[in-house]
Amino acid sequence: MIKKTFYFIATLLYLYSNIFSQETQLFYLSGKDADSPINWEFMVSKGRNSNSWSTIPVPSNWELQGFGEFNYGHDKNKSDEIGFYKHSFNAKKSWEHKKIFIVFEGVMTDTEAKLNGKICGPIHQGGFYRFEYDVTNLIKFDDTNLLEVKVKKVSENESIEIAERKSDYWVFGGIFRPVYLKILPKEFIERTAINATHDGKFNIDVFLSKISSAKNVRVQVVNIKGEKVGKAFEKEIHNSENMVTLSSIIENPKTWTAETPNLYYADITLNKEKQIIHTVRERFGFRTIKVREGKGIYLNDKIITLKG
Structure with missing residues (x-):
């Protein structure tokens, strides 16, 4: 009886793990929203509390956390601040034969991401667009990984500045939407x-x-x-x-x-x-x-x- 029960439980666990592995898994590096952020290391290049490392909740805009300067969309000269982020996380060994993407739901504005010292991909421009990088070959499984993100508040792309930033509202910088890993099967x-x-x-x-x-x-x-x-x-x-x-x-x-x-x-x-x-x-x-x-x-x- 005990042997049959053991095999039954083992079968259920196998089926559950098999079904779960077929779905897209999300592993959040930030909070899931502004009400449940996670602190990352942070430094801003100009303005309030600049040029020294501290922490900042992610997701958020750094101006609202006491960093940098406030600017309005119609300001002729905006503070061209750069924000530097660092965050360490552990990658599971069970992900080793999967495809791994890092996803940014929204960052203001130009974003360069590195994982373990290597560039994840081209610099992303545009504050309201979701973007992602394939980091399968950059991630260290069953080990600690270092994510570094460099964010420019003022975009180097003039058309993006005109479309997104020269408007009748406050202009902010930072990782203001969630960041997570997306784990997928090879196909x-x-x-x-x-x-x-x-x-x-x-x-x-x-x-x-x-x-x-x-x-x-x-x-x-x-x-x-x-x-x-x-x-x-x-x-x-x-x-x-x-x-x-x-x-x-x-x-x-x-x-x-x-x-x-x-x-x-x-x-x-x-x-x-x-x-x-x-x-x-x-x-x-x-x-x-x-x-x-x-x-x-x-x-x-x-x-x-x-x-x-």
């Missing part, structure tokens, strides 16, 4: 694009990366409670292609409007025969938006009256 679903219209037509483009052994992509639509809606549908991958398009029709879907924001999930799996290699879940709504010349904006074939 993975890179991203998806869903077009689901109010008549139940469902189309999805699934973009794939590093495909070598995967055979097909499978999609199952479920409602917000996780209950299956319609039958699953799939498509084979040919010649290591990096994008496949799948289509289906869902009978009588609950449509999305501002008054009734009905939502669904699409569970997308990348498969090798009966083995799931990677799985992602995307949220979406069935809705159709059209602009009709001389008439206006229509949502699900009903006109939208704009006021104001």
